[in-house]
Amino acid sequence: MKFGVVLFPSKKLQDVANSYRKRYDSHYSLIPPHLTLKEVFEATEDQIDEIAANLRKIAEETNPFTLNVTKVSSFSPANNVIYLKVEQKQELTSLYNKLHEGNLEQPTEYSFIPHITIGQRLSDDEHLDVYSQLKLVDVAHEETVDRFHLMYQLENETWTVFETFRLGKG
């Protein structure tokens, strides 16, 4: 099975993200707006119980922290991905690192740039057009993160939550 670890922002921020994703993100109907903490990895149902126990421990050791969205940005020209840029704070990086250590280690194609995708798989022209508009929008937003989620993917490519981990509940 395919698993991944994400943060879901507040309903408010998810609604904002979805107002763009509906038009510009081909994954709109597969998963709610999210910040990926750990890219997709393969695990069996037996392995995942051990991994979940590990994630539970990491959550207990991590205190809730503030998440700041600063602006709309893009991974172009590498990738025509438009996203809400999330400030790279020590707490977030530390959580990311813990999710890639020990038995959670995995090869990572990208370095960690915390973001919430709002547009992807756009043609160059469409990307340029949409991004030139969206980068002018004020999306500044602050909220508290107090949980993250282990997800798994179904055959139809949609994602279901396996377990929620609340921060600092040790």
Place this chain on the structure above:
Amino acid sequence: MKFGVVLFPSKKLQDVANSYRKRYDSHYSLIPPHLTLKEVFEATEDQIDEIAANLRKIAEETNPFTLNVTKVSSFSPANNVIYLKVEQKQELTSLYNKLHEGNLEQPTEYSFIPHITIGQRLSDDEHLDVYSQLKLVDVAHEETVDRFHLMYQLENETWTVFETFRLGKG
């Protein structure tokens, strides 16, 4: 905000359910296949913390139990809803009851008939046609339930998980 409480069956059963939902269930893209334990209710973000604490306590007091899918059934003629019928066991009814007591009380339009919807909002003709085929399918299945989920609804009507509650972890 709108909340609800559901069970997600295993990936295997979700994949089976989705193979039908894709064609017959208008809610296919709004939420993964699920068994509703508590119908939609309104709560503020402040109230939900108290409710979540309550759900945590209920989960701790409830042991994992076996879920049996027996056959394909329908709520017709009352409703053109086709579903996977889930055996009404004492553990499931008891969990449902706990989720409707005290500060979780809410008016319920329907009595509790545990089911996983695979088709809805079908015309009478379509319902008759689809149901006459599906009721012949052998969907007998058994699995262990060890968690349930508190969900909330976004403006686009899709559902996001607020928190997972693992059974018997008190």
